[in-house]
Structure formats: C-alpha cells, structure tokens
Amino acid sequence: MHPFVRRALIGADSSAAETGTPVDALVSREEAPPWRILLLAGAWGAWRKAGFTPLPPAASPVPALDDPSPALPPGVARLIEEALAGQGAELLPELCQRARDRGRVLPPALLPLALSVTEPERRALLTPILGERGRWLAAQDPSFAWGRSQDADLEELRRRLFEEATDTRLHALRAIRRHDPAMGLSLLKDLWPQETADHRARLIAALDEGLSMADEPFLELCLDDRAPQVGRAAAQRLWRMPHSRLGMRMRGRAEDLLRYKPAGQGRIARLLSGAATLRLVPPDEHSRALSRDGVSEPGELGLGPQAWWAAQILACVPPSRWTQRHNLSAEGLLSLLKPEDFAAAEGLSRAALNHQEGSWALPLWRWWRQHEHHPALSRGRAAHWREELLRVMPPAELEALIVELIQAHAAQDTNVLAAALAATPRPWSERLGRLWLMSLKESLTELETRRELPGLLWWELHLHDAALGLPASLLPEAEVRLSDRFVGRRWRLMLIQFQDTIRRRRALHQELP
Amino acid sequence: MSTPEELLAQAPDRSTQVAARRTARAGLWDQLGRDEGHLWGCFQAEEPFWVMVDLADGAGRCGCSIPKRPCHHLIALQLLAAETPDLLRERPAPEDVTEWQRRRRARQRGADAERPVDEKARQRRIAEREKKVRAGLDALKLWLCDRARGGLVSLETSGDADLTGLAARLSDAQAAGLTGRVHRLAELVGASDDWPERALLELGRLALIVEGYSRISRLPEPAQDELRGLIGWTTRTADLLRDEPAVLDRWLLFGAATDTAPGGALKVRRSWLYGQETQRFALWLHFCPEQRALEPLPLQVGEALHAALHFYPSPSPQRAALGERLGGPEFVLNLPDGDPSVEVALERAAAVWGAQPLLERQPMHLQRVTPARIDGRWRVSDDAGLGLPLTSGDHWALIARSGGHPLRLMGEWDGEALRPLACAAPGGPLTVVGG
Secondary structure: OOHHHHHHHHOOOOOOOOOOOHHHHHOOOOOOHHHHHHHHHHHHHHHHHHOOOOEOOOOOOOOOOOOOOOEOOHHHHHHHHHHHOOOOHHHHHHHHHHHHHOOOEOOHHHHHHHHOOOOHHHHHHHHHHOHHHHHHHHOOOHHHHHHOOOOOOHHHHHHHHHHOOHHHHHHHHHHHHHHOHHHHHHHHHHHHHHOOHHHHHHHHHHHHOOOOHHHHHHHHHHOOOOOHHHHHHHHHHHOOOOOOHHHHHHHHHHHHHEEEEOOOOHHHHHHHHOOOEEEEOOOOOOOHHHHHOOOOOOOOOOOOHHHHHHHHHHOOOOOHHHHHHHOOOHHHHHHOOOHHHHHHHHHHHHHHHHOOOHHHHHHHHHHHHHHOOOOOOOOOHHHHHHHHHHHHOOHHHHHHHHHHHHHHOOHHHHHHHHHHHHHOOOOOOHHHHHHHHHHHHHHHHHHHHHOOOOOHHHHHHHHHHHHHHOOHHHHHHHOOOOOOOOOOHHHHHHHHHHHHHHHHHHHHHHHOO | OOOHHHHHHOOOOHHHHHHHHHHOOHHHEEEEEEOOOEEEEEEOOOOOEEEEEEOOOOOEEEOOOOOOOOOHHHHHHHHHHHHOHHHOOEOOOOHHHHHHHHHHHHHHHHHHOOOOOOHHHHHHHHHHHHHHHHHHHHHHHHHHHHHHHHOOHHHHHHHHHHHHHHHHHHHHOOOHHHHHHHHHHHHHOOOOOOHHHHHHHHHHHHHHHHHHHHOHHHOOHHHHHHHHHHHOOOOOHHHHHHHOOEEEEEEEEEEEEEEEOOOOOEEEEEEEEEEOOOOOEEEEEEEEEOOOOOOOOOOOOOEEEEEEEEEOOOOOOOEEEEEEEEEEEEEOOOOOOOEOOHHHHHHHHHHHHHHOOOOOOEEEEEEEEEEEEEOOEEEEEOOOOOEEEEOOOOOHHHHHHHOOOOEEEEEEEOOOOEEEEEEEOOOOOOEEOOO
16 A cells, blocks of 8 residues: 555644655645645546556467458357347257357357356357357456367366366367267276266266266176166166166066967967966065166056066067067057056157157057046046156157147147147158148237137247247248237237347348348 | 447337337338438337437437337437448438428527527526525535534434435525535445445535635635536536636547435436647546436547547636547557656646645546456556455456456546456457446
C-alpha cells in the first residue's frame, strides 16, 4: 500500500501526509491537514491517470493458424448460440452434425460460449466444429482445455483420468476406449489397485465402449472382487458376451430352464403326447455360483424369486440360440409360451435388448401386446416391454409398426407410439413423415370444425419428436397455420413450440443446404 | 428497422425477452399491418387488444396491463415485422391506430410550443439554487474533513447508512450530480483489497469539486459550466441546441457502453461518436430508469449519421447532443486511423486530462493491438509489445476474434484500464465486443 494511502487509512491530523509526487507542491501547506490530504488525493488521482506508464512487453501466445474451413453462416451460428443458451437446445445435435458434414466451423465470436460448456455430450458435439481458431483459444485457458483437440488427444485424456474428479475420469476413460479399447483396459488395470470399491464399480462402466472378448479375462476376475457392487458391474458386462465363460455357464443353466417339447409326429402320436409346449422350469434354489455370476436374489417386478432368477439367466443367452436349438422361428416359439410363464418372456425380452437381437423384437412386442391384460402379468410389464423393445427393432419393422399405430389411432397406444417415434432414426423416412403430417392435419381440421380437443395427450407426447424427426423435404409442409378460430391454450402452446422447432430446422437447411 | 437482437435488447428484463420471443408468432396475432411509419396488430388474448409502434422513434402503445415498457407485446410485434415482414402488409390503419397517431401528434405539438420565459424569475431561481448548493457543499466539506481526520477506516465502520444519508442531503441541496459519486464510494468500501486507495481517490475528486466550486467565479467560463454540470446543473437540450454552435459532420458510432449508474436507479448508455472530418470524439449520453429499456440508437456501431452535434461547454468538450439530422445512417467503409501505438494514445489522453482533470474516462482508438490473457491478466499490446490492462471481466470474445493477431480496438480508457467496446480485423468491419 502506498504510504500516502496508509496514512489516510488510519486518519491523520497532520500536515506530513504527502504523495511524494510533484502534486504535493500544488496544495498549500497552510490548508487544514484533513482538507490538504483530500485535495492532494484528488490531484494525485489526476496525476496518475495522466501519467500512466504502459505495461512492459510480455511473452504473447503464438497466433492462431488460418482456418482452412469456412465459418458457419450467421443464421446457423445464431441457432447454435440460442441452443447453447437453452432455446431450441434439442436441435444442437442436428446443428452440429450438419455443420460438421458441410465442413463448417464455429465463428470466432461464438467460441468462448462453446468452450464454456461442461456437459460431456455437448462437448462431443462441438469438438469437431471448433476449427483451428477454437483449438487455439482452447489452449489459452485451462478451463477450455477440453477443446484443444479431438478425443484423440490421449495425453490430455490420460491426465484427466489420473487427476480429475470421478465423472470426468469416467468420461476420459470412455473416450480412450473409443479410440483404443486395449489401451483403455490397460489404463483401468493400472488404476485398479488404488481405487475405492465405488470408483471401481463406476469405472467398469467405461468398458461399454468397445466391449469385446478381450475384456473378458479382466471382467471374469472382477467377479471375485471383495466388493459385491464391483462383481455385479462386471457381470452386467459379461451378460452381453455369449462366448464368455460366464455366458457359457449361463447358457448351460438356461438350457435346463427353458424346456421345449415338440408335438408328436402323426395324428396318433399327437393325440398321445399332446401339442408342442414351451415351459419355464425355474431353478429350485439360489447358489453362490449364481450370485457370483450377477444373478440377484430378491424377486422383482411381480415375479417370485425363482422366476426372477430364471429371467435373469435367460437374459444372458442370445434369443437366436433358441431358434437354432429348436429349429423354430421366434413367432413359433413364442406362440407356445403361456402368459403364466411370462418370466420367460421377461428373460427373452431382456436378452433381445442385451444382445441387440432385432429379429426377436417384433415377435416379443406382439406377444406382450397379446397378453397385456392377462391377470398373471404384473401391471405395467407389458407396456414397459412394448416400449423397450422398440429400441432394438429393425428400422423397417419399426416404421411398419408406427404406420400401423398411427392408422389405428388407439388411445391405449399413445405412449407406445411416442416411444416408437422417439426410437425411429432421424430423419424419418419421407413415407412416415408424410403419414404423420397428414394425421396431424386431420386432427387440426377436426379441432377447428368441431371445436373440441381430440387426442391432446396423443399429440402432446410425440409432437416434439416429430419436429426433430421430420425429413427436411417436408419441413415447408410442416408449417401449419393456426387459425384464429382455434381453441385450447395447451394445443396452441404445443403447436407454437412445434412450429418453433420446425422454423429453426428450416432455417438450418436453407442456410446450410 | 432494427435487428431482432436489438429489439430484444430493448426489453427491460430477461423475462420480457423470453416472453417476446414466445409472443412473436403469427398465430397469436390478428389484423397485422403497417403503413409508412407504423406497425400494428391485434393480440389474441382472452380479450384481444391493439398493439402499435411508431417506427420513427420506436414509441409504442399496447393495450395490455403489464407495467413494464416496452412490454413483450411491443417487442414481439417489431420482431414479427423484422423476421417475417410478409406478415405485416401495407394497408390502411384501423381506427384505433389512427386515433393514437392523432393524439401523439397533438401532444408533440403541445410540447414544442414556445412558452414565454420570465427572466426575473429565472434569475431568482438560479440565485436560490446557488445558495442551496453552496450550503450543501459546505456540509460536504465538513463531512469529508471528518472522514479524513478519522481515517478511511471510519468509512467502513460508519456503514452504508452514513453514505446514503449524505447522498440524500446532497440531493436535497440540488447537488444531485454528486450523489452518484457518493453511491460509488459506498460500493467501493470493502469491495476489494485496494479499496482504501480507490476510496481515497474518490474522496479526493469530491474535494476537488468542492474546492473548485468555492472559487468558481475565478475559473474560465467553460470550466465553470463543466463544474456546474458535475455538481448537477442540467442544461436543457433545447437551450444547448439554441446556444451552442452546431458541429456538422458524418458521425461514426464507434462503440457504446451501458452501465447502471452508482446507486442502481438509473441505466446510462455512453455512445462514442467520431466526426470523420472534424476528427474528434463526442460522447452521446442516454439515461432511463433501471427497470426500463433504453431507447434504441438510430444507428449501429460502424455506421455514420450525417448530423449536427452541439457540445456541452467544457475546457475539453466531450459530451454532445444530437441536433439536426441530415442523412444516414450509412455504413462506413473506410474507418479512420486510430493511434498507432499505446504511447501515442496515452499522450493524447494525458493532454485531455491536463485540461480537464475531473473527466472520468476518454475514448481510445488503437490501430493495431493484440489482446491476450497473460498470467491471469487481460491486456492489449501494440507492435512494440507495450501494453494496457483491460478492465476486469471476460474478454475471451475479443481474444477469439483476434486469434493472437493484431486488430483495431476502440474502447474507454479510465486511466487504469481499457474497456473494449468494438474491434475490427484489418480491413474488416467494426464489431461490438463487450459494452
């Protein structure tokens, strides 16, 4: 602190306070001391302002290289800016993807905002469009460092894996796995001894990226980890690996559980032995071996404990195993399955998801639909699986199913249709888009003419996905005009939001064709 | 017509901006239309109401009951016109709109009408005010001496109430120009590690004003006017336009900074204009209550107005009011040269402070500087490497634009730090940064 300020700070009724600058001569010593200090302070302030000396030279960062990629058009940059600020945020993936596909990068003005995002998903979207200038700026501040280069900046990822908080470490390990699964596994093994049980269990999740049989020996070892949560996390990965040791053990168990009896050959034989059957015979007791393989003990989802164990075991075996083993189609096998044995359908549905077996998705979906009201089924299970199975349904079958649901327009299918539309790869096909739009316009006409509110929930649940999924060619047609005769505030707001997304997407496709 | 960003910037707060965005949907409006100078539309609420805007001055009328102005309906209507002009076709104005236009014109005529001036009464009012101000400043001097005697620590112990009370007394003494400085003092105390030094300098400036006023009759006339202005005498714009000479030029808007005045009641915008022929800067001020939005400027940064400015009297005239407008705004292709180095810019600033030491800040236009953040400090450096510190805050947008290359920079220099307002890459247009 300057001695003059120090004196003023403690208070001084003396004339000794001086600034040590030429301004001291400007104020008479005959002034009352407090007043003199203040006048000196005023003059000193002006003297300092006018006499500011420049900062000495300092080492400056190396300038950025020219960006070979052109910047995004201003309209698209504005859409990205708004999305980052929360307006039309759901469009960010499409905006970034399109920018990337067209070889465009963010304009410099938008870079600080882009580099300030913290969510890993958003960072992954923005990284490819930061451009030279973005990577240069990222090197100027540690908080921007994630944008310095793409995921392939392994050094930085390694640093984060060893130094940062758990979430960031998990993200870094995932990124390393995406780039090089073997290196990711090896780094995880290096970390392993120092980690707490909870961290071990969380880090195992990173192996989901590029999971393969190369990870099997490590995961099998983890089954014997002293912390149960680590074993469970490892088992969950092994369940998806039918050729792993755990997968083979489960297959053996499952083959004992799911018993198929073919119908007898010929009329007489059929009369004597009955029709073909498929039965589930759950295990009698839970064992340590089952527990080690990740089969949890208490029953869940309205299943008794034994049925629950059986469902978990079946979930580890690819469903195609059963079509091969019994030489029957999925539909054929499921037609034999009674609703009372729904634990088997539960297990098979989990298996279809675990092993991404699309060919079983639609048959299972129809089985659940057929039996959804059966008293043996716990409430909501059928609805749950009818939504979940859509995630692995092949696109063509999914689209056919959606067309069927839209045409039927049944209120009980509202949630399923919304889930199906959400699961449909974007952009939708022209056929699906057109059908959906036609259906919307019919509803709007009905709304205007009858002044009623038909199917508010129906539309409420999938307008959002439609706004994001409609193909670019249909966007002009999707700009529905709201008539003044329109009633219903919720309808209006819903459509306004829909229109907003359509308008933004149209702007994107117009500015970046 | 303003851009959507500018229109949204007029909103008094964030919620109005969001609401305006939501309301700018064709489906919510009926009978949208426009003529040469106005926009209008009927907003479809439960009870529909008219919203209308005069394009000449951005004034508007809205039938809603929201007290904020401009409300989100007024902004939304202009957004619609800016973004989807096809929706607002030219058509005859409906009766409500013509009636409003008629009333506005009548009011304006009334305001413009000349009123006879009672010179005697005016002189009496001035004398009374001089007396009150003198008494107010005497009291201020006593207060300042008490603080200097008790030490700056006494500012911390006496609390905000002491300073708020002082500000109120100065306001009563018709020295309202000083209340801002007292509020600033209250904001400074304890706010940073170096607050004693900052507070001392602020107290010093107050002391210089008090001392200057005690011998005002001995000062040259422009200095007298300047000092009165600092204390709170206002000059009516009409008087200024009548009494001060018009400086005709193409005035380029170089940048604008908006702040909340100390005390928090007022928003103030400082727009820096540059006369392309007279080669001088002018400060154009706008104020409005904190919760309201400032009226939009008639030109963008990088554009020029062909107009007459009238400068407020001062030893180093800076503040000006806009007089007659002859043309524009027009985009300026060839920007004037800025100072070639930090040293030249500092010398120029020193000369101005020599003439007017109480000036708070000056415009600074540097031709080639490179912004950077070095060891956690923001700075710009010229080609010789000499630098100026930037104000605290976030200057990444400026650094991103420069990419480590030199650029033209316009900002406000307060003797300690430079506040960037606009920049331009070599040969490129001016872009707003900060403000």
